[in-house]
Each structure stands twice: as C-alpha cells, then as structure tokens.
Amino acid sequence: MEYKNKKVLVLGFSKSGISAAKFLVSQGADVYITESKEEKVEDRKKIDDVISLGVNVEFGGHSEEFISNSEFAVTSPGIPPKSEIMKRLKEKNIRVISEIELAYLNTKKPFIAITGTNGKTTTTALIAHILSTKYNAIPCGNYGKPPCDLLNDDIDYFVCECSSFQLEYSPSFTPKTSIFTNLTPDHIDWHGGIENYFEAKAKIFRGSQSPKYSVLNAKDEKLFEFSKSCGGKVFLFDGEIGDNCSYIKNDAIYFKQDGKEELIITLDDCPLIGNHNYQNVMCSIIASKLEDIPTETIRKAIMSFKVPEHRLEKFAQLRNIVFYNDSKATNPEASLVAINSFNNCDVTLIAGGRDKNTDLTEFCEAIKKHINTVILIGEAADRFDENLKKNGFNNVIREDSMQSAIDKSIELNPDVVLLSPACASFDMFTGYEERGKVFKEYVLSKIS
Numbered sequence: 001m002e003y004k005n006k007k008v009l010v011l012g013f014s015k016s017g018i019s020a021a022k023f024l025v026s027q028g029a030d031v032y033i034t035e036s037k038e039e040k041v042e043d044r045k046k047i048d049d050v051i052s053l054g055v056n057v058e059f060g061g062h063s064e065e066f067i068s069n070s071e072f073a074v075t076s077p078g079i080p081p082k083s084e085i086m087k088r089l090k091e092k093n094i095r096v097i098s099e100i101e102l103a104y105l106n107t108k109k110p111f112i113a114i115t116g117t118n119g120k121t122t123t124t125a126l127i128a129h130i131l132s133t134k135y136n137a138i139p140c141g142n143y144g145k146p147p148c149d150l151l152n153d154d155i156d157y158f159v160c161e162c163s164s165f166q167l168e169y170s171p172s173f174t175p176k177t178s179i180f181t182n183l184t185p186d187h188i189d190w191h192g193g194i195e196n197y198f199e200a201k202a203k204i205f206r207g208s209q210s211p212k213y214s215v216l217n218a219k220d221e222k223l224f225e226f227s228k229s230c231g232g233k234v235f236l237f238d239g240e241i242g243d244n245c246s247y248i249k250n251d252a253i254y255f256k257q258d259g260k261e262e263l264i265i266t267l268d269d270c271p272l273i274g275n276h277n278y279q280n281v282m283c284s285i286i287a288s289k290l291e292d293i294p295t296e297t298i299r300k301a302i303m304s305f306k307v308p309e310h311r312l313e314k315f316a317q318l319r320n321i322v323f324y325n326d327s328k329a330t331n332p333e334a335s336l337v338a339i340n341s342f343n344n345c346d347v348t349l350i351a352g353g354r355d356k357n358t359d360l361t362e363f364c365e366a367i368k369k370h371i372n373t374v375i376l377i378g379e380a381a382d383r384f385d386e387n388l389k390k391n392g393f394n395n396v397i398r399e400d401s402m403q404s405a406i407d408k409s410i411e412l413n414p415d416v417v418l419l420s421p422a423c424a425s426f427d428m429f430t431g432y433e434e435r436g437k438v439f440k441e442y443v444l445s446k447i448s
Contacts, residue, residue: 001105004028007069009094011085012076013037013057016099018046019146020074021055023102032056032066036085062088070094074102077142077165098169100162103147105172111147111158112137112287113173113211115201116181118334119280120161122272123181125308126284128159130301134293142166143308157291164200171209177290178204178211178232179283182220184333198222205230215286217279218245235290237282238275246282253278255285255295265299272307274341310436312338312420316443321413323443326420327436331356332363335422339366345415348373350405353423353435355380363422364391373397373412375405379427402428402435406442417443 008024010017013035025031033050039059047057058066062085072095079085089096104111112131114124121143128144131137140147141160150158160175167173183198205214210231216223218239227234233244235257240247243259252266264285272281281302288298307313310327317323329335335351349371364387367374375397376384385396399405409417419439421432429435 005030006071007032009034009067009070009073009089010076011062011073011079011096013043013047013059014076014078016146016148017074017076018050019148020099020102021050022053023106023148023151024074025053025055030056032070033058034062034066034085035059036061067092067094072097074099075169077163079165081168096169097171098166098173099146099148100141100160100166101170101173103151103158104170104174106148106151107158109155109158110176111160111173112177112179113141113160113162113175113204114179114181114283115162115164115167115204116179116217117184117331118337119181119276119283120163121308121328122277122311123179123280123283124159124161126280126302126305127287128157129305130284130288130293130298131157131159131291133297133301135291162201162204164197167203168200170204173204174209175204175211177213177215177287179215179287180205180217180223180226181279181283182217183222184331202226205232207231213286213290215283218247219279235286237286238279246286248278248282253282253285255289257289262295264295265302269299269303271303271305272312274312274337276337276341277312310432312341313436315440316447318410318443318447319413320415321410322416324416324418324420325436325440326418327425327432327439329420329422330424330432332358332360332422335420336363336366338418338420339363339370342370342416342418346372347416347418348375348409348412348414350375350377350402350409350417350419350439351422352376352378352380352384353421353425354378354427355383355423357383360384360387361391364388364393368393371418372414373409375399375408377402377405377428378421378423380423384422402438403442406439406446410446 007030010021010033021031114120124139124143128137128139135156137157137159138155139159142163143161212232214230214232215235216227218236236245246255253264255262255264313325326338373395425432425435
C-alpha cells in the first residue's frame with residue numbers, strides 16, 4: 001500500500017497504536033495519534049520517541065484538527081464501536097481498521113490466528129514455541145509484539161493472538177490457519193450482545209476471509225455446529241470426529257489427518273495440566289502438523305514448554321503447599337477451567353476483584369466439587385459470597401487485601417493455593433499482570 005504524504009489517524013496511545021504509528025511514519029505517512037486520556041508522566045519517554053520520528057500526538061480528547069481529512073484511522077483495541085470518536089469518524093466517512101489489519105495488508109507472510117474467549121495466549125505461545133524448531137515464528141497480536149513491529153523482520157509466520165476487539169476492525173484479514181479455542185460470554189457491553197461478540201471472531205473462518213485451515217473446539221456446541229459452515233479444510237480438537245482431528249485416547253493425545261492416526265504425546269509427558277490446557281495442546285499440535293513439524297519434534301517441544309505468566313502458572317512451593325498464579329482468569333468461565341483442573345486434593349481458592357456481573361451458577365457448582373476453601377477479596381466479594389452460600393458452599397473467608405488473603409491461605413495449610421480471581425483487577429490493581437506479580441512476590445517473600 002502507498003502511504004507517502006497521506007494523513008493517517010491513530011486512535012489511542014497504546015502499544016499497538018505506537019507500533020502502527022512508527023510503521024506508517026516510516027512509509028512516509030503524516031501520522032496523528034489522538035488519545036482521550038490525559039498524558040501520564042511515565043509515558044513521557046515514549047511520547048518524545050514518537051514525536052522525534054515526526055508523529056503528531058495529542059492527549060485529553062480528539063480534536064477536529066487531528067481527525068479532519070484523514071485517509072483512514074487505525075484503532076487501538078478496546079475503543080468500542082458506539083464510542084463518540086467512532087461516531088464522528090463514521091460521519092466523516094473515515095475508514096477504521098485494526099493494527100493487525102494494517103500489518104496483514106503490508107506483508108505476504110502467513111498468519112496463524114488464534115481467537116476465542118479463553119486459552120488464546122497459551123495456545124499462541126505454544127504454537128510459536130513448536131514452530132520455532134523449524135521456522136522463525138513469532139508470537140504477536142494481543143500477546144507478544146504488535147505485528148506491525150515485525151514487518152521489517154525476516155520471519156516465516158505471524159502467530160497472532162486476536163481479540164474480538166481487533167477482529168471487529170479487520171475486514172480483509174485472512175489467516176492461513178484460523179483457530180477458535182472456545183466461546184463463553186465476555187465483552188458483552190463492548191459488542192452489544194453475545195451474538196455480535198461471536199460474529200467478530202467468526203469472520204476469519206468464512207466468506208471472503210476463509211482461511212486455508214479452520215481449527216475449532218469439538219466440545220463447544222456452538223463451535224461444533226459452526227464448523228460445518230467454515231471455509232477451508234476443517235480440523236476439530238478434543239473429539240475423535242471425522243478424518244481430521246486431535247483427541248485424547250488411552251491417556252494420550254492423538255492427531256488424525258485424512259484418516260491416518262498418530263500418537264503425539266502421553267498426558268504424563270505433558271507439562272500443562274487440566275483439560276483446558278490439553279485443548280490448547282491439541283490446537284497447537286494441529287497447527288504444527290499442518291506446517292510439517294515432525295511428531296517427535298512436537299513432543300519434545302511440548303515437554304520443554306513453559307506456561308505464560310499468570311495463566312495457571314505453578315511457581316512456588318512452601319512446605320507441602322503448591323502455589324498457582326492464574327491472575328489472567330478475569331471472568332468466571334476462565335476460572336472454571338483452572339478450578340476443574342484439580343481433583344482429590346485440598347485446594348484454597350483466592351477469588352474476587354471488579355465484578356463482571358456474569359452468572360455464577362456453574363462457577364459455584366465447580367467450587368463445590370473441587371475447592372475446600374474460598375478466600376474472597378475486592379469489590380465482588382459480597383455478590384460472590386452471597387452466590388456461593390445460596391448454592392450450598394459455606395466455607396468462605398473474607399479478606400481486605402491480597403497479602404492478608406495469602407497469609408490466611410498459608411495458615412490453612414492446604415495442598416494447593418490457587419489465585420484464579422474470576423474478576424477484573426481494576427478495583428485494586430492496574431491490571432491482571434500487576435495482580436499476579438503482587439501475588440507471586442508476596443508468596444515468594446514467605447519462602448525466602
């Protein structure tokens with residue numbers, strides 16, 4: 001695409017926005033970054049860096065001067081379609097695309113796209129880890145680097161985690177392989193309903209954006225039904241269905257292509273625990289086999305894989321207590337997969353934070369089966385406490401801080417302490433990363 005001397009608007013002073021701005025200005029575009037929030041002191045160096053490249057930057061609102069006469073706009077994830085700035089751009093007929101779309105339009109290298117509600121990051125990291133045994137495959141998108149940062153690098157594959165926010169504004173993005181991990185309610189307010197949320201993700205599996213390969217969850221009823229209308233060659237995971245699939249049988253993970261079955265790895269050799277992680281492994285096996293990675297190479301790569309931070313991450317042991325950091329579980333559905341990973345042991349769960357007000361029935365049922373004690377913190381504590389007791393679980397403790405919750409969990413001396421909050425973190429922390437970091441650092445201070 002030709003950008004020289006064209007005015008391009010970038011919405012949001014975010015990691016992806018800065019990446020898009022740097023690429024566009026390197027192509028000769030006249031770039032304007034507009035950010036609704038006020039300027040932060042800690043961003044000063046980044047601001048100076050982009051200004052030194054010739055990028056125009058404003059904070060505290062979206063001025064007419066920045067918006068007018070833009071050829072198109074690149075939006076940061078999280079700016080909803082119904083926001084005031086999006087309405088203004090629509091009135092001016094200014095096209096809006098994602099940073100992923102921008103990268104796709106400016107490379108001939110293939111994308112492997114991973115979307116879904118949960119499991120995206122682990123799957124993205126594991127696919128990149130396996131493919132890196134043979135190719136230069138880089139994790140990017142919602143995890144890792146923004147893909148625009150990689151446009152001048154000599155890479156073979158963009159292994160791209162794609163959020164619904166990003167895909168909403170990616171009208172031509174066509175991956176070589178599209179993976180749909182699962183679908184549960186999330187970001188409903190942003191999209192205006194569960195069906196809109198699904199459609200944002202579904203677009204890279206059909207129609208003009210159909211991939212060469214579609215990989216979907218056989219255990220998810222909606223996705224299994226959707227798989228029948230997907231473009232490309234369809235592979236299912238977590239079910240021995242048809243001639244192209246990956247599944248668990250005899251305590252091992254198998255892969256089948258065109259009816260030919262291979263044993264890839266036993267569950268005993270797999271470092272990731274829980275069925276949700278086995279699903280992530282099955283996705284990764286399919287994506288890797290489609291790029292001609294040998295079976296033994298895949299098995300060894302899985303065995304050497306380290307789980308991304310804050311995602312059911314086993315990180316410490318104090319006496320007999322094993323600690324898991326699952327701070328990335330920002331909704332009850334994400335916590336469910338962690339909770340269901342533990343059987344026949346004494347587990348203390350630390351949960352709570354900023355409530356997303358989703359239904360807690362299934363969450364409470366899983367706690368009754370797998371958890372001995374729940375310690376609640378944060379703004380959601382009242383509603384979670386009420387729902388747990390209403391569903392017949394009474395072993396609930398309330399604490400005021402993460403540190404006091406950890407102290408209480410150690411005092412209980414369980415087999416496992418699991419931080420899996422089922423909530424956003426913004427009532428007490430800047431994000432799930434800080435929440436997980438505080439959890440880990442305080443636990444480790446008790447060990448040292």
